[in-house]
Amino acid sequence: MSFKELNISKKIIERLDTLKISNPTEVQQLVIPLILNGEDVVTISPTGSGKTEAYSIPIINKLLSSVDRKGGVIILSPTRELALQTHQRIIKLVPQGYDIQLATIIGGQSYEMQIQAIEQEPPIIIATPGRLFDLINQQKLDLERFDTLIIDEADEMLQLGFLATLFQILGFLPKRRQTLLFSATFPKELEKECSKILQNPIQIQVAHKGHYQGQTNQFLLFVDKNDKKELIRYLIDEYNIQSALIFTRTIHGVDRIVKDLTNNGYSAQGLYGDKSQSVRNSIVNDFKADKFRFLVATDIASRGLHLDHLNYVINYELPDSADQYIHRIGRVGRSNIEGYAYTFCDAEDNSALINLQINLQKTIPIMEQHPYVLSWQKMLSANQLTNKKKTSSNKKRK
Structure with missing residues (x-):
């Protein structure tokens, strides 16, 4: 299967060709059509299988095809390192000539610079849960315009004790939204919480072994x-x-x-x-x-x-x-x-x-x-x- 068969914008396909990404991985083949269709999705797939591109490509595609671009995307990452690298990987996927702003909101960096980035109303915000909730509490960020939530490395989010903060953040997001959860493993505790986070999700699982x-x-x-x-x-x-x-x-x-x-x-x-x-x-x-x-x-x-x-x-x-x-x-x-x-x-x-x-x-x-x-x-x-x-x-x- 090629990316053309996934109904991806020609501009994105050209960008992927430039990056020498010719064919979608298994998880990308399964997940991208569901995201483009607006489904809530739980994706369990091994580290290194292409999960970041599996959600980045369709959200960039949706932003490029949206006339008013009023919607927004929140990507929650468990660690600062993952947030920063996700930022870099998404920027690489944006076709040349298109301006899709990203803001990365993480601990250990200047509040002032992050608040300035938020004020520009970027369509994509990548954040660690703690810093994001901190800025929400300070009334520096309103999540009402964000109609897509992506929870990356959800098992690590659980292990690091971010589950309570995640549920607090959910309370500030619109009830009508698309929620995508990605994880390398699927512990029982995480499985139990999925029904509270997503609405009738489709589960995709790519074998670890x-x-x-x-x-x-x-x-x-x-x-x-x-x-x-x-x-x-x-x-x-x-x-x-x-x-x-x-x-x-x-x-x-x-x-x-x-x-x-x-x-x-x-x-x-x-x-x-x-x-x-x-x-x-x-x-x-x-x-x-x-x-x-x-x-x-x-x-x-x-x-x-x-x-x-x-x-x-x-x-x-x-x-x-x-x-x-x-x-x-x-x-x-x-x-x-x-x-x-x-x-x-x-x-x-x-x-x-x-x-x-x-x-x-x-x-x-x-x-x-x-x-x-x-x-x-x-x-x-x-x-x-x-x-x-x-x-x-x-x-x-x-």
């Missing part, structure tokens, strides 16, 4: 906790890894890994939420521009980072959930390039690994050939020792 298993080679590496930094360096040298995204749980962990890499001659920088937005933006842009090789991050980077030519992800620790694992490894294997995801597992992660693979409904292949292998026997023995220490410690407390 076929996507991330097909494009990303996944490996599980058993390793002692004390050998993890050495194992990172081994993988870099053994497989000639020029660039990688390395995930760890804590800010302290980010700083330690960055220090170890730089001390051993590898260029690296860290990314986490405590850094200012301008610094975070600069780090991401420098990474995209190949100004350093390794980006070490907390899970702030598992959503919203569109790194189209990234091949490698390293999970220094197991993620907290299967959904988080999917989002982490979804940073690679995009744009039809082959991706590799290496996940480290130490003795203390034994039960977490079992839960992860049960929830993934798959077994991650084990990489047995590396210099720091922690065998199953050693792993179980170390795990028993850890449990004994915990039991002993608990007895002492009593």
Whole structure:
């Protein structure tokens, strides 16, 4: 199927051709006609499957075809990074010669500049829920003219605790509107809330397994906790890894890994939420521009980072959930390039690994050939020792 068959404006098709986007992805084929038809839609589709374009193309199409352009679009994003990158991707899709203004409303940036942008009445506002609701409370923004609401990465919105704020925002939007919800996963709690957010939605689901298993080679590496930094360096040298995204749980962990890499001659920088937005933006842009090789991050980077030519992800620790694992490894294997995801597992992660693979409904292949292998026997023995220490410690407390 081609974009021409989806009844998209010729100007948009010409723009897509310029961007070398020739054919719609599966999710775009399924969702674009429904959006153009005015339906409420719930779309569950893997990271990297083209969800942003699946809603951006039809909303741009509707704005171009509208004579008065009185309607408006609100796009809610869970993180600042995702909001900023959505802004950039939509701008690229707007045909040359057409002026569709966008305003991005996020925390960590000037209120004054954002209020000035709002006063221009842009047809598209991309926002994080907290800052958007803040400006509504200050009576700086009236949502009555916005007849389309897009909730992007809804599962992350739920996980970050934005559900209450989302419902508050809904109260300021027109009741007669088109609502589109996009998510990489569909937890039961989110499923329960959909009927309160959308009206008779059509649900589209693109299978996760076929996507991330097909494009990303996944490996599980058993390793002692004390050998993890050495194992990172081994993988870099053994497989000639020029660039990688390395995930760890804590800010302290980010700083330690960055220090170890730089001390051993590898260029690296860290990314986490405590850094200012301008610094975070600069780090991401420098990474995209190949100004350093390794980006070490907390899970702030598992959503919203569109790194189209990234091949490698390293999970220094197991993620907290299967959904988080999917989002982490979804940073690679995009744009039809082959991706590799290496996940480290130490003795203390034994039960977490079992839960992860049960929830993934798959077994991650084990990489047995590396210099720091922690065998199953050693792993179980170390795990028993850890449990004994915990039991002993608990007895002492009593």
